[in-house]
Amino acid sequence: MHSEIGRALKKLRTERGFTQKELADRVNGGLDYTYIGKIERGEQLPSLRILIGLSEALGVPVGHFFRDEVPVAEARPRVADAGGKEAELRKELRQLHPDDLPLVIEIIRVLNRHRKAERKKPHYPAEAGELPLAAEDDPSYDNS
Numbered sequence: 806m807h808s809e810i811g812r813a814l815k816k817l818r819t820e821r822g823f824t825q826k827e828l829a830d831r832v833n834g835g836l837d838y839t840y841i842g843k844i845e846r847g848e849q850l851p852s853l854r855i856l857i858g859l860s861e862a863l864g865v866p867v868g869h870f871f872r873d874e875v876p877v878a879e880a881r882p883r884v885a886d887a888g889g890k891e892a893e894l895r896k897e898l899r900q901l902h903p904d905d906l907p908l909v910i911e912i913i914r915v916l917n918r919h920r921k922a923e924r925k926k927p928h929y930p931a932e933a934g935e936l937p938l939a940a941e942d943d944p945s946y947d948n949s
Contacts, residue, residue, distance in 0.1 A: 808847035
């Protein structure tokens with residue numbers, strides 16, 4: 806199992822054009838790049854926490870490390886309440902060039918972080934006819 810996980814990790818990493826250091830930097834919480842080398846050589850069996858971090862950084866499900874040759878295009882995205890857009894998304898993913906995957910993954914991460922941040926913001930409903938202002942007309946500070 807050590808070597809199977811290591812081979813899968815190295816294959817995914819090289820397909821995405823990452824060095825071991827670049828991949829280590831992308832893992833949430835950080836990871837030493839030498840540890841990735843040990844995993845790839847079958848010298849180290851990663852914990853589940855590390856495997857989850859690696860799978861998120863590479864944009865694949867954790868199960869990908871335990872099976873042979875599963876093309877990324879076959880991975881079915883789970884889209885919360887997409888209003889029937891899941892099929893359209895899958896179609897576009899199948900046509901996506903593998904070199905564009907890191908960018909698409911980063912866009913999705915940014916969107917998810919934005920949604921999460923928006924949910925954390927307190928909501929203050931505006932009074933009738935009153936809208937929040939983006940900037941003041943006359944700032945209250947003096948530049949003199």
